[in-house]
Amino acid sequence: MEIKVVKDIMGANDQIAQKNRQLFDKNKVFVVNVMASPGAGKTSLILETIKRLKGRVKVGVVEGDISSSLDAEAISKEGVPVVQINTGGECHLDASMTSTALDSLPLGDIELLLIENVGNLVCPAEFNLGEDWKILISSTPEGDDKPFKYPLMFHEADVVLVNKIDLLPYLKFDVDAFSKTIKGINQKVKVFPLSCTTGEGVDQWVDWLLGQVRG
């Protein structure tokens, strides 16, 4: 009985995700769903990405948070269209919330839409939003054992950004071992080590993303 309810919910979510997808295709919008633990650097990564894409690609942002609009305010200072979704306690974005946010965005004037999910390594992995890519930011202070603890998230990610590499001298974190572990779970995944604080590695990520958008 309980499993049937879950199936129905997922079916409904996937149907709405499909409609979002059609809207993105119609407007030629490339869409990235950015997921991570709380404080891994989702907003910082989005800000650094926007700064480097200025004048090259028209960016829009959807900010997902349980409450507050702190992140949307920070991003709106960069002069890009941004919509805040407050989930009101829900631990993830779903396709329906995303669809509502899209009504408030000038999709015809956006080439790349960055969606910041709620900070959580579990639930967001279960809900498609209609995106092209799922990006997971995994920060070095979290430790290199996270793929064993949150396997679905690492399995679903198309790209893993290993953030906060500036802290590596002060931590026990083996980037090569971590990359190997992820690729053991998920052969297709791309891994970019970077630091949003120092900027190291961010250009490589942005150049690769630009290639995907123009793909």
Place this chain on the structure above:
Amino acid sequence: MEIKVVKDIMGANDQIAQKNRQLFDKNKVFVVNVMASPGAGKTSLILETIKRLKGRVKVGVVEGDISSSLDAEAISKEGVPVVQINTGGECHLDASMTSTALDSLPLGDIELLLIENVGNLVCPAEFNLGEDWKILISSTPEGDDKPFKYPLMFHEADVVLVNKIDLLPYLKFDVDAFSKTIKGINQKVKVFPLSCTTGEGVDQWVDWLLGQVRG
């Protein structure tokens, strides 16, 4: 309709939490529910706490993870009784899972039970397990804005352990401002800054905990 289902689930959880509570009282077990983001240091904190309590208090541990038994293996090396709960995808522990784990623990021979919840700042805050205290570990690399993003968790916590203070020289994190923000949300909360890596501040936390256990 949907709200009614949620209410039923919560009611059922609270009923089972109440039964756990009666079992803890009968066996004179003091119970701490340890919650945090992924990688904030739950297992490290439990290990450091066990080491300092050796010969002073009889400790038992319940380890909650979506999958793997890495943490339980690390803790069993300390020679304390430990049970691993694998939630199989669920993003939090609930009272029923906890109740099942208790069947495998020698409760009559445990004075302090440490329950490590799934790494998640959202869902675990909604489920009572029958514990005495809810402990939130908030690590400095996550940033000092987390209380605004995850208000329920900070509201529910009886104690906030600010972990990884050894990294403060390399981060923008204001411990005093963070403490003030938390106390604005939650007047009763106790805050302990500490580092499981250097040991700084851990004795103060453990001494306080010991006082609570001895009532």
